[in-house]
Amino acid sequence: MSSKRHxxxxxxxxxxxxxxxxxxxxxxxxxxxxxxxxxITISSESVIHPRxxxxxxxxxxxxxxxxxxxxxxxxxxxxxxGKVTEQAVTLGDYATVEVAASIEAGNTIIGEGTTVxxxxxxxxxxxxGKHCTLTPHTEVPAGEVIPDFTVIYSNGMRRIDKRGVADxxxxxxxxxxxxxxxxxxxxxxxxx
Amino acid sequence: MAPLNPYTYIQCPCSDSASLGxxxxxxxxxxxxxxxxxxxxxxxxxxANFSLYPLEYLLYCEDCHQIxxxxxxxEEIATYFCPSCLFEVxxxxxxxxxxxxxxxxxxxxxxxxxxxxxxxxxxxxxxxLLVPDRAGTPHTTYSLICSYCSWSxxxxxxxxxxxxxxxxxxxxxxxxxxxxxxxxxxxxxxKELSHRGGxxxxxxxxxxxxxxxxxxxxxxxxxxxxxxxxxxxxxAGDNGFSSLGDLGFSSPSSLSRIMNLYTGGKLHDPRAKSxxxxxxxxxxxxxxxxxxxxxxxxxxxxxxxxxxxxxxxxTQICSQPPNLGETYIYGAARFNSSLRPVPYLLRTKRSKRCxxxxxIISKPEAKVQTTRFRIRLVAGSYIPSITIRxxxxxxxxxxxxxxILGDLLEPLKPVHxxxxxxxxxFESLKVTLGAPxxxxxxxxxxxxxxxxxxxxxANTDVWDEALKENDRESSGRSRRRAGTESQFQVxxxxxxxxxxxxxSIIVEVVPASLKLEPGRxxxxxxxxxxxxxxxxxxEWEAEGGGDDAASGTGRDKDQKEKKxxxxxxxLGLGRIKQG
Ligand SMILES: [Zn+2]
Ligand SMILES: [Zn+2]
Ligand SMILES: [Zn+2]
Ligand SMILES: [Zn+2]
Numbered sequence: 001m002s003s004k005r006h007x008x009x010x011x012x013x014x015x016x017x018x019x020x021x022x023x024x025x026x027x028x029x030x031x032x033x034x035x036x037x038x039x040i041t042i043s044s045e046s047v048i049h050p051r052x053x054x055x056x057x058x059x060x061x062x063x064x065x066x067x068x069x070x071x072x073x074x075x076x077x078x079x080x081x082g083k084v085t086e087q088a089v090t091l092g093d094y095a096t097v098e099v100a101a102s103i104e105a106g107n108t109i110i111g112e113g114t115t116v117x118x119x120x121x122x123x124x125x126x127x128x129g130k131h132c133t134l135t136p137h138t139e140v141p142a143g144e145v146i147p148d149f150t151v152i153y154s155n156g157m158r159r160i161d162k163r164g165v166a167d168x169x170x171x172x173x174x175x176x177x178x179x180x181x182x183x184x185x186x187x188x189x190x191x192x
Numbered sequence: 193m194a195p196l197n198p199y200t201y202i203q204c205p206c207s208d209s210a211s212l213g214x215x216x217x218x219x220x221x222x223x224x225x226x227x228x229x230x231x232x233x234x235x236x237x238x239x240a241n242f243s244l245y246p247l248e249y250l251l252y253c254e255d256c257h258q259i260x261x262x263x264x265x266x267e268e269i270a271t272y273f274c275p276s277c278l279f280e281v282x283x284x285x286x287x288x289x290x291x292x293x294x295x296x297x298x299x300x301x302x303x304x305x306x307x308x309x310x311x312x313x314x315x316x317x318x319x320x321l322l323v324p325d326r327a328g329t330p331h332t333t334y335s336l337i338c339s340y341c342s343w344s345x346x347x348x349x350x351x352x353x354x355x356x357x358x359x360x361x362x363x364x365x366x367x368x369x370x371x372x373x374x375x376x377x378x379x380x381x382x383k384e385l386s387h388r389g390g391x392x393x394x395x396x397x398x399x400x401x402x403x404x405x406x407x408x409x410x411x412x413x414x415x416x417x418x419x420x421x422x423x424x425x426x427x428a429g430d431n432g433f434s435s436l437g438d439l440g441f442s443s444p445s446s447l448s449r450i451m452n453l454y455t456g457g458k459l460h461d462p463r464a465k466s467x468x469x470x471x472x473x474x475x476x477x478x479x480x481x482x483x484x485x486x487x488x489x490x491x492x493x494x495x496x497x498x499x500x501x502x503x504x505x506x507t508q509i510c511s512q513p514p515n516l517g518e519t520y521i522y523g524a525a526r527f528n529s530s531l532r533p534v535p536y537l538l539r540t541k542r543s544k545r546c547x548x549x550x551x552i553i554s555k556p557e558a559k560v561q562t563t564r565f566r567i568r569l570v571a572g573s574y575i576p577s578i579t580i581r582x583x584x585x586x587x588x589x590x591x592x593x594x595x596i597l598g599d600l601l602e603p604l605k606p607v608h609x610x611x612x613x614x615x616x617x618f619e620s621l622k623v624t625l626g627a628p629x630x631x632x633x634x635x636x637x638x639x640x641x642x643x644x645x646x647x648x649x650a651n652t653d654v655w656d657e658a659l660k661e662n663d664r665e666s667s668g669r670s671r672r673r674a675g676t677e678s679q680f681q682v683x684x685x686x687x688x689x690x691x692x693x694x695x696s697i698i699v700e701v702v703p704a705s706l707k708l709e710p711g712r713x714x715x716x717x718x719x720x721x722x723x724x725x726x727x728x729x730x731e732w733e734a735e736g737g738g739d740d741a742a743s744g745t746g747r748d749k750d751q752k753e754k755k756x757x758x759x760x761x762x763l764g765l766g767r768i769k770q771g
């Protein structure tokens with residue numbers, strides 16, 4: 001299935017194979033797409049779903065520990081500026097990027113424990129704090145700095161999450177990763 | 193400009209005050225020529241908007257043989273239910289408990305998302321200890337949490353001891369977590385104190401009341417108590433027989449109160465007036481006096497320290513349920529941080545009645561979970577539906593271009609539309625159409641209904657028809673499909689096509705030219721839409737005795753009763769090309 005897909009889309013698969021630095025405990029689906037010229041680092045126990053796309057053309061991509069990157073996400077998209085920076089995208093530990101979300105390159109930082117909701121867009125150079133929640137279809141403009149524990153909801157309304165459940169959420173993430181590791185066949189060798 | 197799909201709207205006869213409640217009669221026109229033109233329905237008239245409905249919106253009264261629209265039916269509430277837990281609320285509860293769910297269904301005060309009850313587990317102090325030294329498990333409390341915007345009731349300092357009956361628990365908790373007495377509890381406490389008797393107990397109670405912040409409910413209860421005692425007191429001074437009991441029905445004060453209720457308080461008993469004069473006002477908090485707190489400095493400092501997003505929007509404030517536990521009426525929730533969870537508003541299932549004959553037209557199944565209807569007389573199963581298709585006839589020089597819906601209409605060039613009438617009932621229908629020769633409005637287009645009178649066969653069993661199909665194939669019907677459309681001529685007085693329970697006819701339209709005098713006027717909104725009013729009159733024979741139109745195949749023809757129905761409808765055909 002995945003090989004078929006590659007033959008249909010030669011432009012994508014023909015991209016340069018990026019240098020990678022994987023922890024031995026990560027789970028990465030074979031059909032994930034890694035392209036670009038800069039280093040892609042994925043730290044321990046993180047999960048990359050099938051057909052997630054990581055593009056390091058505009059700089060290095062670093063994914064922290066126990067992150068989950070869902071299907072059809074686009075990490076390191078070259079935005080309108082097209083600038084190349086040393087560090088394109090950094091995902092803190094326990095970050096989750098949900099289905100079809102896209103994170104533009106250019107020193108963009110997603111903080112620890114932050115969830116980027118379904119179909120959200122994070123602009124180039126945005127710095128999102130720790131344990132934030134971007135609800136589905138949120139758009140964060142380029143260069144925006146979002147403080148820790150912010151919830152962005154309903155077309156850009158913001159509030160602070162005062163539940164104090166960051167630890168619980170992290171525990172939940174770890175449990176979810178346990179399940180995902182059994183569900184997603186991993187093949188890091190393909191990208192090495 | 194957005195392409196326009198052809199549409200049919202039907203005018204409910206109720207908008208015509210003369211015909212309200214009875215089947216329209218003598219006024220119905222029988223021919224398409226000019227005599228009805230002066231009272232033709234104008235779909236562009238400002239009032240027309242309020243009486244035109246798609247067929248799907250209309251109901252039908254079988255007894256009056258009349259169309260009923262949402263404006264001319266009376267509604268009755270069948271059941272009240274909570275949209276969240278689908279619990280049916282008895283209507284007797286509504287008066288006492290209000291129109292909100294009193295179980296555990298709440299909406300987020302910030303984003304209106306549903307709130308869920310979540311347990312907050314206090315982290316065990318020493319997880320290695322298998323047997324906790326305190327009795328039982330560590331105390332678990334519950335909070336309401338919004339999974340969308342992460343709002344939690346702990347933000348306003350509210351936690352619950354039990355995961356169920358949150359509504360009752362919430363009524364006893366003030367923002368910040370302080371508990372309050374409900375009216376019932378306060379009454380009981382008062383009773384208890386008075387039973388114990390003595391000045392000391394009363395003093396203690398007043399002290400307690402003063403200590404507790406006076407909220408709306410307390411204030412109202414105190415005031416009520418005070419005024420009741422005031423109404424009783426002067427009576428005792430004036431009349432000698434007060435000892436007979438102030439609360440009895442025979443007491444003059446009670447009588448005068450009751451009389452006031454009936455007379456709307458206008459005709460005062462002079463004695464009652466004098467009594468009112470003898471009353472004094474509340475002077476202590478115990479009697480319900482509430483001093484206005486004019487010191488708003490703390491609110492102002494809070495405003496200084498917060499930004500715009502911390503303040504509650506007017507919609508958020510409006511959606512807040514009345515909170516009887518509010519400290520006082522001033523300083524109602526202004527900050528997001530003081531908004532309380534919103535219990536779900538109840539919804540209703542309604543049945544609909546004909547206002548004339550009181551028969552039920554639509555009645556939902558009483559059970560909340562089912563979406564079925566017990567009775568539902570929709571107009572679509574009584575009157576023919578009309579669908580519109582554009583017909584492109586070949587011109588003299590070459591074949592026709594395929595007709596595309598939503599195409600603009602060329603001005604002053606005749607176009608043909610196929611109107612298909614489909615009969616939903618089990619009797620054959622006689623249809624008479626009437627349309628003004630020119631559409632009303634500033635840009636009159638010419639309209640000709642080529643076949644204004646025709647019959648539609650009954651909506652018989654599909655399979656019966658399929659078996660008969662072979663015979664028909666040889667005769668009239670098949671000729672339509674045999675050739676291509678180009679071989680067909682549009683003929684006046686002839687049906688275009690006919691099927692089991694449908695008939696297609698042709699309407700010829702010459703769209704007006706939308707030429708405006710330069711600089712004088714502009715085209716109004718949707719003035720380029722070609723809409724033709726059409727008067728439809730249907731006649732059929734129903735079984736006598738007012739019975740429903742059943743499959744009348746084996747019945748005696750003599751018992752049949754002639755019925756008719758007439759109404760205006762509007763056919764939206766398309767937009768006319770400008771310039
Ligand atoms: Zn009506
Ligand atoms: Zn409910
Ligand atoms: Zn919410
Ligand atoms: Zn009726």
